[in-house]
Amino acid sequence: MRNATDRAARTRARLAACALDLFEQHGFEATTTVQIAAAAGVSEMTLFRHFPTKDQLVTGDPYDPAIAEVVAAQPASMPPLARASAGVRTAWARLPEPETGDVRRRVRIVASTPSLIAAMHAGTRATEDAIAHALIGGGASGRDARIAAAALLAALTAALLDWAETDDGTLGEAIVSALDVLDGDTP
Structure with a gap:
């Protein structure tokens, strides 16, 4: 269970970090959740499991x-x-x-x-x-x-x-x- 929790925390942190980078580069509105997921190396579905809406990033x-x-x-x-x-x-x-x-x-x-x-x-x-x-x-x-x-x-x-x-x-x-x-x- 601990490995899954640690992995989820790392994924969440990676998604948030990639989102910040992309938002600063392209703006919030111009950045898509597909771009954020791709930058973090996960699927868009995984992004939405961690952050139900883009603004929650x-x-x-x-x-x-x-x-x-x-x-x-x-x-x-x-x-x-x-x-x-x-x-x-x-x-x-x-x-x-x-x-x-x-x-x-x-x-x-x-x-x-x-x-x-x-x-x-x-x-x-x-x-x-x-x-x-x-x-x-x-x-x-x-x-x-x-x-x-x-x-x-x-x-x-x-x-x-x-x-x-x-x-x-x-x-x-x-x-x-x-x-x-x-x-x-x-x-």
Whole structure:
């Protein structure tokens, strides 16, 4: 079982790497899934087993599910935005810093492709909903929870896009900077 899991992880990584290269060379819209599969040395069917849609090659975020769980675990006595911010800080501290180069490349491709911006916002909306539900579960009103989750995700998205364009620091530093702004911890 381990060999199959390792092989699947290697195939997934190879597909993502080939996709990034092709998207940077030809653009997202002009690159086909057939080209990506061929570059990775697999069939198009294999590509779709790993990435059900082409946009998931660049828009997937493995951290989103962990964030809502940690937000839910924050003290319910905290105001919703502070609780959400503390949850993201805690979740981020527990997660490994991703490889900066590939993440930055992915975000740049997303930022320059209108259809991917829409996909990113759809993913952000799912995370926003999960965080809002976690806050509601802790006693926040629906309105306050939705506002806090939306403010949090807007700040994180703005920081992520700025980070990708500026080549400044790590993703973790960009996230912490956005949280500092939300928490009023900036000069």
